[in-house]
Amino acid sequence: MAYTVGQVAKSAGVTVRTLHHYDEIGLLSPSGRSGTGYRRYDDADLERLQHIRYYRELGFPLEEIAAILNDPASDPAAHLRRQHELLTVRIKRLQEMVTAIEFAMEASKLNIPLTPQERFEVFGDFDPDAHAEEAEQRWGGTEAYRESNRRVSRYTKDDWLRNKAENEDWGRRFVEVMSSGAPADSPAAMELAEEHRQIISRWFYECSYEVHTGLADMYVADERFTAYFERIRTGMAAYLSEAIHANAISRA
């Protein structure tokens, strides 16, 4: 039931220095000391540290965390509730960022210029004068980044040409199906919609049916995307959008 700094640091995923720092500023002082001055943490200290870690992950400054944790009005359960709420808000925000990236990616693929607002919309929508920053240290050393780095750098100039060719080939065949008079929910059109989805998944990002229909909506909702497809073939934006929706429904 009593732990040393090293043990606490290891299990909580922080450094000893961090625990020293928390002690210095009075955010987390161990409940006791050994005869020789060693810090001794108990289970209550660990619970407090758990809350500290979560609030830190959510971006709160230490001073504020101290204020929140020392507030006698909110017990441990209240903190868990608040953390749960803040986490879900945050997840929502990251999901919006993902959507924004997908939008930017489509725009970049189709050579459509973005306005400043569109580029930064997702950053500027909470408090007009308080914006969110983040400084997650040493992410560069994590698996996720290395993996991403490996994948991204695998694309060579050659790959790009192949991707372009694949896209153009798909476009030709899609126009053919359109011209044949087959409806947008015909097997042939749906098959090409599915191929469209798989091309995105292969070259860009895992494109679920949900994400795919999101793109479809974008194609008809945003006039620049619409214009891009209309230049290829009149009515293509709506037709493609419908085919994507039909495909998503039939595969679900």
Added chain:
Amino acid sequence: MAYTVGQVAKSAGVTVRTLHHYDEIGLLSPSGRSGTGYRRYDDADLERLQHIRYYRELGFPLEEIAAILNDPASDPAAHLRRQHELLTVRIKRLQEMVTAIEFAMEASKLNIPLTPQERFEVFGDFDPDAHAEEAEQRWGGTEAYRESNRRVSRYTKDDWLRNKAENEDWGRRFVEVMSSGAPADSPAAMELAEEHRQIISRWFYECSYEVHTGLADMYVADERFTAYFERIRTGMAAYLSEAIHANAISRA
């Protein structure tokens, strides 16, 4: 097509000082200056800033961002792909944190002690010696936090007593249904499972059917949770779990 620092700062959601800083360290130098020395940013600068903001949000140190962006091997599209991937990884991690909170909340509700590993599991699973930190500044000023604060602090001692009473009342009625011999997928049992879900939603966090079945699984998978329910009534853990699952299926 040319913007001043102030305009860029406003639309990108950063301060002028930040842009000055990026200029100083050579991360983002405006493409030109006016005759009187004013910084002039163009669209390419904005695109670069967009990438900087996303990488920052993902926690990369500025130096590394500079290295990534100056790498001739990866074009803008490659950055978007990488950001998309990193964001989804991050979302997954936050979702794991949410689950961990739900676990901790149930444990706290039922007075079950957690081991250090369980408290910090979610923090310690990437690189054994490189952990993720975050310092999103001024979150304390955002809407999300204030809202959360308002909600959490609304609970008074009185509320807690009411919550406890509500829970006990539910428990009594649940045991009654069990004793009546009705199967776990009977309307009566399912009705009480639904009520269980709504009590959680009302008092703790929005508990979807998915989250609810997650809890149900926990009740039978973790012996401490099982033991808690078994002390109330033999077979209750499995019965409750089954009722929750049946309820979720029938409502979906």
Added chain:
DNA sequence: CTTGACCCTCACGTAACGGCAGGCGGGAGC
């Protein structure tokens, strides 16, 4: 031609630790 909002360059301040120096403590192996 003034005035207020906006821009410039220093330059010091801050938060949350990282990292090292210099020194004590402790337990396991001889």
Added chain:
DNA sequence: GCTCCCGCCTGCCGTTACGTGAGGGTCAAG
């Protein structure tokens, strides 16, 4: 009982990513 290495201690200076003025030009609207 001694040694040896690892873990703990307390300073203390360094770093990142800006914040926050100070002191002084600039630009457009009235």
